[in-house]
Amino acid sequence: MSANRNSAQIARRLDLGVLTWVAIVVPVGFLAVLDVVRHVVFPGFLHTVPGFVVSHVVIAAGVAAFSFAVFGLVRRLERRIIDQNRQLSALNDIAKASAAKLNLQELLDTSLEEVLSDLRVDAGLICIVDAEKREHSAVCHRGFSREMISRLQRAKFRDTPVAAEVVRSGRPVIYERVLEDPRVIETARREGIRSGITAPLKAEGEVTGLLVVASRRDRRFSQAEREFLETVGGQLGVVIRNTVLYEKSQAQNRELAALLDAGRAITAATSLDDLLGKALDTLIKVTPADAGEIWLLDPDGVLVMRCHRGALPETFMERTRFQVGEGIPGLVMQDRVPFVTHDLGADARFLRQGVVRAGFRTFCAVPLLYRGTPVGVVAAAAFAAEAFSRPEDLRLLEGIAERLALAIENSRLQQAVQESAVLQERERIAREMHDGMGQLLGYVNTQLIAVRTLLSRRDTGAAMDELTKMEEVARDLYGDVREGILGLRMAGKRTDGFIPAVGEYVERYREMSGIDVRITVEREVEHLALTPAVEIQLMRIVQEALTNVRKHSGATAANVRFEPYQGGLRVTVSDNGRGFDVARPVTRGWPRFGLQTMRERAQSIDGVLDIETGPGRGTTVTVRIPGEGLGEG
Numbered sequence: 001m002s003a004n005r006n007s008a009q010i011a012r013r014l015d016l017g018v019l020t021w022v023a024i025v026v027p028v029g030f031l032a033v034l035d036v037v038r039h040v041v042f043p044g045f046l047h048t049v050p051g052f053v054v055s056h057v058v059i060a061a062g063v064a065a066f067s068f069a070v071f072g073l074v075r076r077l078e079r080r081i082i083d084q085n086r087q088l089s090a091l092n093d094i095a096k097a098s099a100a101k102l103n104l105q106e107l108l109d110t111s112l113e114e115v116l117s118d119l120r121v122d123a124g125l126i127c128i129v130d131a132e133k134r135e136h137s138a139v140c141h142r143g144f145s146r147e148m149i150s151r152l153q154r155a156k157f158r159d160t161p162v163a164a165e166v167v168r169s170g171r172p173v174i175y176e177r178v179l180e181d182p183r184v185i186e187t188a189r190r191e192g193i194r195s196g197i198t199a200p201l202k203a204e205g206e207v208t209g210l211l212v213v214a215s216r217r218d219r220r221f222s223q224a225e226r227e228f229l230e231t232v233g234g235q236l237g238v239v240i241r242n243t244v245l246y247e248k249s250q251a252q253n254r255e256l257a258a259l260l261d262a263g264r265a266i267t268a269a270t271s272l273d274d275l276l277g278k279a280l281d282t283l284i285k286v287t288p289a290d291a292g293e294i295w296l297l298d299p300d301g302v303l304v305m306r307c308h309r310g311a312l313p314e315t316f317m318e319r320t321r322f323q324v325g326e327g328i329p330g331l332v333m334q335d336r337v338p339f340v341t342h343d344l345g346a347d348a349r350f351l352r353q354g355v356v357r358a359g360f361r362t363f364c365a366v367p368l369l370y371r372g373t374p375v376g377v378v379a380a381a382a383f384a385a386e387a388f389s390r391p392e393d394l395r396l397l398e399g400i401a402e403r404l405a406l407a408i409e410n411s412r413l414q415q416a417v418q419e420s421a422v423l424q425e426r427e428r429i430a431r432e433m434h435d436g437m438g439q440l441l442g443y444v445n446t447q448l449i450a451v452r453t454l455l456s457r458r459d460t461g462a463a464m465d466e467l468t469k470m471e472e473v474a475r476d477l478y479g480d481v482r483e484g485i486l487g488l489r490m491a492g493k494r495t496d497g498f499i500p501a502v503g504e505y506v507e508r509y510r511e512m513s514g515i516d517v518r519i520t521v522e523r524e525v526e527h528l529a530l531t532p533a534v535e536i537q538l539m540r541i542v543q544e545a546l547t548n549v550r551k552h553s554g555a556t557a558a559n560v561r562f563e564p565y566q567g568g569l570r571v572t573v574s575d576n577g578r579g580f581d582v583a584r585p586v587t588r589g590w591p592r593f594g595l596q597t598m599r600e601r602a603q604s605i606d607g608v609l610d611i612e613t614g615p616g617r618g619t620t621v622t623v624r625i626p627g628e629g630l631g632e633g
Helices: 002-041 049-099 104-119 146-151 161-169 186-190 223-267 272-286 327-335 353-357 391-456 460-491 498-513 532-553 592-604
Strands: 123-130 135-142 173-175 195-203 206-215 291-297 302-310 321-323 339-341 362-370 373-382 516-521 557-565 568-575 608-613 619-625
Touching: 002 049, 104 123, 104 135, 104 206, 104 223, 123 161, 135 146, 146 186, 161 173, 161 195, 161 206, 195 223, 206 223, 223 272, 272 291, 272 302, 272 373, 272 391, 291 327, 302 327, 302 373, 321 327, 327 339, 327 362, 327 373, 362 391, 373 391, 391 460, 498 516, 498 532, 498 557, 532 557, 532 568, 532 592, 532 619, 592 608, 592 619
Parallel strands: 516 557
Antiparallel strands: 123 135, 123 206, 173 195, 195 206, 291 302, 291 373, 302 321, 339 362, 362 373, 557 568, 568 619, 608 619
């Protein structure tokens, strides 16, 4: 704009300079010529009265003609200056509107009003150009009919030659004889347009829009008017580009926020059904969908609807199973590519006519792919025909599908791991029961046979001795059973945290066993986060160690200690009992079976178990779990 202002000032100085010299030279020259003619050509005649009259009439006519010429030139310069000032004022108003941070529509409306007022034309419009789609759409207009404007909505360049030429060349196109110009569309002729100009709205050499002004009378556009439109085009082009970039960034932010919401909802799920429900709730919230459904492949290779959310669920239940390749969900599962239709009733591949009769027009389905393998389909339906017409809507649905597929597979893997862990735990408990209670019950059974034999021989004294031994064994077995039940109850108790649960177990163990057991917790590990698997296995190791303190050590006191270890945790169970020789373990019970079980439990959580003991020195059981062993696996 400053460049145009400077050029206008230069032109004004040039015209005034020429006018000054013309005003001096022309009168002097005219008088000199007249004097020469009077003395040389008509010396006698001009000294007469008629000659005097004629000479003064000629002088008056020359002065009048010169005056009219000079003042005509002054008026033209004045009009040019007024036009330039008006254009500068219009540019200034447009710049003010841009600085006022109006929204794009308001700014373009204001700018179009200024341009039409300045150029004194009948009609005008501004179009936004989509270079990728090679089309343009009118966003504001004045003086054109609805037919004309609807014709320009999403109009392709191939159908509008003038727009195509402006976008290609980056320069204005002037059409001063519309009726004879083949580039002008027929709709413009029916509007009565006789002349016009289409100027590009540019930013850094890229055409972002078009500014069209038109007149219903024959008109020639001056060079100054062309320059004015190009200047306006430069200002508006930058504004449009910045607005488009801002809207794209905002759309990307909304898309990322929606994906984050979907990710949070999915990760907060506690089961597969909960996961699917929360995913669909989020999908309906962040996309144009009115209903959503998830189909998963069952072990028989059939797609089964596992979850539905949104409007009119009963209409979607018309079919809840599809073979791969059948219906739209089956086709998407087979082809592994997204599917979108905006005229559901006209698509013969959609097999649930109740959904069509309910008024749904748009249906979009995306495969759930885990490492390239389809595990199901997520679909969305909408009443609006234009739903999912924007690329970002489909991109958002695909993003949700990616996270959902991963979450589904993780849920299945987690379920498989949990089932495997349950089986392993059952096997460990069964082995413990077999190695402990099973052997004791076998011993009781053998002794009962022996007692029966002694009684048949009427050897009452020997039978009573055996019964006394059996009573001790039964008492020990009863203690084992009570301790086992207590351990199983406390192993899964996590409402108040792991260490409080251990403390509660130790308190009950103290009451039941009569052994003075203390618990020591260093401050660094008081609030250490442990996974459920680590908590359960540590609890069972502590319980097993304390059980063997009661059964085999003869100890009167024990201590359970929690302390930090390599960013993780070290748990120590020590007693003041009789200890034992690790190299020569006893033939039954501890440590042959209990030690092996505790080692397996420690290894299952990436820990290491050590035992320090000796005859008369007591026993210390230590489990060390580094920090990386505490993470979710």
